Amino acid sequence: MAVFTPLSDEQVAHFLKRYDVGTLLAVEGVAGGTENSTFFVTTDREVLVLTLFEQGEQEELPFFVDLLAWLDQHQLPVPGPLFDREGVALQRLADRPALLFPRLRGRHPEQPRPTQCAAIGQVLGQMHRVSQGFQGIRPNPRDLRWVHAVHSRVMSYLGHDDQTLIRDRIDALDSRLSNVVLPQGALHGDLFRDNTLYEGDQLCGVIDFYNGCTGDLLFDLAIVINDWCSDDDGALIPERYEAIIEAYARERAFTDQERRIWPTMLELTALRYWLSRLLVVYVDPPAHALTPKDPAQYRRILTSRIAHPPAPLP
Numbered sequence: 001m002a003v004f005t006p007l008s009d010e011q012v013a014h015f016l017k018r019y020d021v022g023t024l025l026a027v028e029g030v031a032g033g034t035e036n037s038t039f040f041v042t043t044d045r046e047v048l049v050l051t052l053f054e055q056g057e058q059e060e061l062p063f064f065v066d067l068l069a070w071l072d073q074h075q076l077p078v079p080g081p082l083f084d085r086e087g088v089a090l091q092r093l094a095d096r097p098a099l100l101f102p103r104l105r106g107r108h109p110e111q112p113r114p115t116q117c118a119a120i121g122q123v124l125g126q127m128h129r130v131s132q133g134f135q136g137i138r139p140n141p142r143d144l145r146w147v148h149a150v151h152s153r154v155m156s157y158l159g160h161d162d163q164t165l166i167r168d169r170i171d172a173l174d175s176r177l178s179n180v181v182l183p184q185g186a187l188h189g190d191l192f193r194d195n196t197l198y199e200g201d202q203l204c205g206v207i208d209f210y211n212g213c214t215g216d217l218l219f220d221l222a223i224v225i226n227d228w229c230s231d232d233d234g235a236l237i238p239e240r241y242e243a244i245i246e247a248y249a250r251e252r253a254f255t256d257q258e259r260r261i262w263p264t265m266l267e268l269t270a271l272r273y274w275l276s277r278l279l280v281v282y283v284d285p286p287a288h289a290l291t292p293k294d295p296a297q298y299r300r301i302l303t304s305r306i307a308h309p310p311a312p313l314p
């Protein structure tokens with residue numbers, strides 16, 4: 001469930017009066033999602049999404065609004081936030097920060113076909129190109145420094161082999177990533193399949209930018225490859241991998257440094273999600289009764305990346 005704060009029709013109808021979006025016909029809570037309360041709002045003119053921010057770093061919301069608005073202005077398929085009659089996007093409703101978006105069509109791809117993979121590769125490459133002109137700054141909160149800072153919080157819950165794997169990986173990442181300078185820009189930060197919407201092979205949109213940040217563009221691509229292209233054992237699925245990488249590279253050329261560091265970046269982002277999922281299971285369970293995502297999946301992805309380096313970047 002993802003309505004943590006119920007809203008009455010009267011509350012929503014009153015809220016909509018700030019905008020030029022028509023009058024309310026229906027409000028429906030959205031079942032998907034994990035962190036925020038999400039509603040589909042139908043007016044006599046359009047269908048919208050209303051998000052109430054329940055947790056997380058709410059002081060960061062202006063960054064996310066600015067990034068989404070920037071990408072929208074540059075014709076990327078994202079839900080650009082709606083501005084009210086006074087030009088304000090970020091509002092308050094039911095004592096929570098609130099944003100209104102257009103509702104995008106489509107469904108999340110579970111087993112993406114190569115053509116669907118090519119579509120996300122292309123859009124991510126375009127997004128990274130455009131994002132290099134974005135002025136906002138939010139340092140990546142889940143980079144190697146974060147891995148260093150949090151790994152000790154889960155170690156006591158793990159067996160000896162897992163502890164050794166994590167320590168060895170951090171040592172390897174430290175030595176391989178020191179003094180490495182990579183192309184920078186704004187990142188989605190969590191571009192899993194369930195943050196995209198497709199109709200057939202057409203990518204209708206990328207949603208949920210609340211892990212958005214600035215940093216190494218390659219970090220974002222590595223997140224995508226690990227989620228979109230791994231089989232149940234964590235191994236890369238070559239057809240999906242090639243489709244994403246080729247489409248991305250047509251939009252933004254890789255540097256030599258990026259080519260060298262690519263296998264390391266896949267390991268770093270696999271470790272990042274293994275640790276964040278372990279933290280949810282053992283240390284910091286969500287306030288709401290949600291089934292945590294499986295940390296072991298990202299352990300498998302990590303060990304697979306170590307054992308089988310990927311095909312080189314073009």
Ligand SMILES: Nc1ncnc2c1ncn2[C@@H]1O[C@H](COP(=O)(O)OP(=O)(O)O)[C@@H](O)[C@H]1O
Pocket residue numbers: 002030032033034035036037038049079101102103104105194197207208210
């Ligand atoms: N602009 C949008 N258009 C269509 N569906 C959306 C839109 N924004 C969110 N959704 C739907 O709502 C769900 C939850 O939204 P999301 O922002 O991912 O919430 P959470 O941060 O709680 O995970 C998504 O999985 C998607 O199905």
Ligand SMILES: N[C@@H](CCOP(=O)(O)O)C(=O)O
Pocket residue numbers: 190192211273276277293
């Ligand atoms: N997509 C993630 C969930 C979001 O990650 P978080 O670090 O922001 O909690 C996953 O599948 O684990």
